Amino acid sequence: MCAIAAPEIFGSDEIGNAKVLISGEVPAALQAKARRAESNCPERAISIIE
Amino acid sequence: MTDIRKPVSDLTTDYDIFDPEFVKNPYPSYRQIRESQCPIAHTDRYQGSWLPTRYEDVVAIAQEFETFTSRQILVMPPAEGRNEGPYADVAAPPITSDPPDHHWHRRLILPVFAPQAVAKYEQSTRDLCNGLIDEFIDKGRADAAADYAQHIPVRVIAAMLGVPLEMEPEFTEWVRGVLENMTDNELRMKSFKNIIDFFVGQVEDRKKNPRENDLLTELINAEVEGKKVPIEYVLGVSQLMLVAGIDTTWSAIGSCMWHLAQHPEHRRQLRENPDLWPTAVEELLRVYAPVTMARIVDRDVEFQGCPMKAGDRVLMAFPAANRDPRQFENPDEVVLDRENNRHVAFGSGIHRCAGSNLARLELRVSLQTWLARIPEFELVDPASVTWAGGQVHGPRSCMVKF
Numbered sequence: 001m002c003a004i005a006a007p008e009i010f011g012s013d014e015i016g017n018a019k020v021l022i023s024g025e026v027p028a029a030l031q032a033k034a035r036r037a038e039s040n041c042p043e044r045a046i047s048i049i050e
Numbered sequence: 051m052t053d054i055r056k057p058v059s060d061l062t063t064d065y066d067i068f069d070p071e072f073v074k075n076p077y078p079s080y081r082q083i084r085e086s087q088c089p090i091a092h093t094d095r096y097q098g099s100w101l102p103t104r105y106e107d108v109v110a111i112a113q114e115f116e117t118f119t120s121r122q123i124l125v126m127p128p129a130e131g132r133n134e135g136p137y138a139d140v141a142a143p144p145i146t147s148d149p150p151d152h153h154w155h156r157r158l159i160l161p162v163f164a165p166q167a168v169a170k171y172e173q174s175t176r177d178l179c180n181g182l183i184d185e186f187i188d189k190g191r192a193d194a195a196a197d198y199a200q201h202i203p204v205r206v207i208a209a210m211l212g213v214p215l216e217m218e219p220e221f222t223e224w225v226r227g228v229l230e231n232m233t234d235n236e237l238r239m240k241s242f243k244n245i246i247d248f249f250v251g252q253v254e255d256r257k258k259n260p261r262e263n264d265l266l267t268e269l270i271n272a273e274v275e276g277k278k279v280p281i282e283y284v285l286g287v288s289q290l291m292l293v294a295g296i297d298t299t300w301s302a303i304g305s306c307m308w309h310l311a312q313h314p315e316h317r318r319q320l321r322e323n324p325d326l327w328p329t330a331v332e333e334l335l336r337v338y339a340p341v342t343m344a345r346i347v348d349r350d351v352e353f354q355g356c357p358m359k360a361g362d363r364v365l366m367a368f369p370a371a372n373r374d375p376r377q378f379e380n381p382d383e384v385v386l387d388r389e390n391n392r393h394v395a396f397g398s399g400i401h402r403c404a405g406s407n408l409a410r411l412e413l414r415v416s417l418q419t420w421l422a423r424i425p426e427f428e429l430v431d432p433a434s435v436t437w438a439g440g441q442v443h444g445p446r447s448c449m450v451k452f
Contacts, residue, residue, distance in 0.1 A: 016165060043402070
């Protein structure tokens with residue numbers, strides 16, 4: 001789900017588990033997408049640290 | 051057959067998931083239970099079960115895999131007298147597995163369903179959808195469920211498993227026998243046996259004639275901790291892909307077709323703004339989540355004030371959770387660009403649907419292809435639409451004209 005909401009930030013490994021593609025701060029242009037990924041994750045696995 | 055079911059007296063103590071009205075439209079009943087003093091209903095029907103309807107409760111049960119086990123996952127107790135023949139105990143790993151075996155049971159099939167792995171089925175799915183539409187586009191009417199939705203997932207899964215596509219009618223019949231006619235014990239038993247016998251034959255064939263790039267061959271040769279996986283695993287996981295991959299996705303596609311037939315504004319939005327597709331697919335999955343799964347309580351436990359006993363069956367009504375107003379604003383409304391959508395159409399926790407990426411792809415491609423070829427269509431007669439329900443909810447006949 002996160003890879004759909006924010007494909008620039010989240011992808012998946014070879015078995016389909018989600019993984020984060022970037023490190024450090026989320027670029028300003030992607031912050032809205034990052035929040036969307038957070039609020040749509042059915043497993044509540046994403047948290048954005050501010 | 052005469053319907054001898056007794057009328058439901060009180061939904062919170064006597065719900066009947068096979069009641070014809072409930073099968074057709076379960077949402078008013080879910081709402082009534084959810085907003086009652088007793089949002090986790092109970093029934094003595096079909097050997098008894100609990101029915102949580104609030105999002106929070108359904109998710110908690112899905113997450114608590116130690117208390118709520120997957121020894122059985124169907125909404126009905128197993129068909130009696132099933133245990134005959136050498137492969138009678140074949141389960142449906144990983145969906146029927148509990149940890150620790152659950153881990154490798156699931157791990158082995160995950161790569162097949164990873165987003166990048168399922169992407170290669172996009173073009174063939176589109177071609178398949180176009181081929182189906184070719185059959186009826188000149189007639190000006192079609193059964194969106196039986197002429198369209200029904201044929202898509204079965205062919206995709208058959209191709210994935212490398213089994214004969216021309217057996218589509220048999221696969222469909224067997225899967226319906228297992229999942230849709232649960233009150234018919236004999237049919238369930240026979241259908242399950244047909245599926246297992248079929249895969250026993252396929253496994254024997256692959257052992258004699260191994261194939262390249264073939265899922266069954268790879269599963270037969272798979273090793274865990276240096277040992278070949280048991281043949282019961284190969285049979286179980288194969289039958290699960292067939293059963294879980296067909297009825298569920300076909301139901302979701304059918305429900306979406308039924309919805310779009312009645313909502314010209316949504317057809318227009320999707321046509322004019324293709325960027326909507328990702329959120330639209332999630333929203334349609336939320337509103338028309340087809341699947342309800344069950345859990346078996348491991349030990350006596352009090353859950354939200356309900357005295358659940360070891361061995362009790364709990365129905366995780368994902369369709370009810372997905373319309374809980376505590377979690378979703380205007381839950382009965384389809385909002386194609388819904389901002390917050392933590393839906394549980396694919397479940398939650400360690401048993402979360404392994405095939406979700408494939409299901410999403412099939413749903414999106416089937417709807418896109420239809421809308422591109424048949425942008426305007428409507429129900430012939432809303433009253434004549436027929437539905438399956440219980441384990442899997444979706445239309446079985448849905449005539450549309452265009």
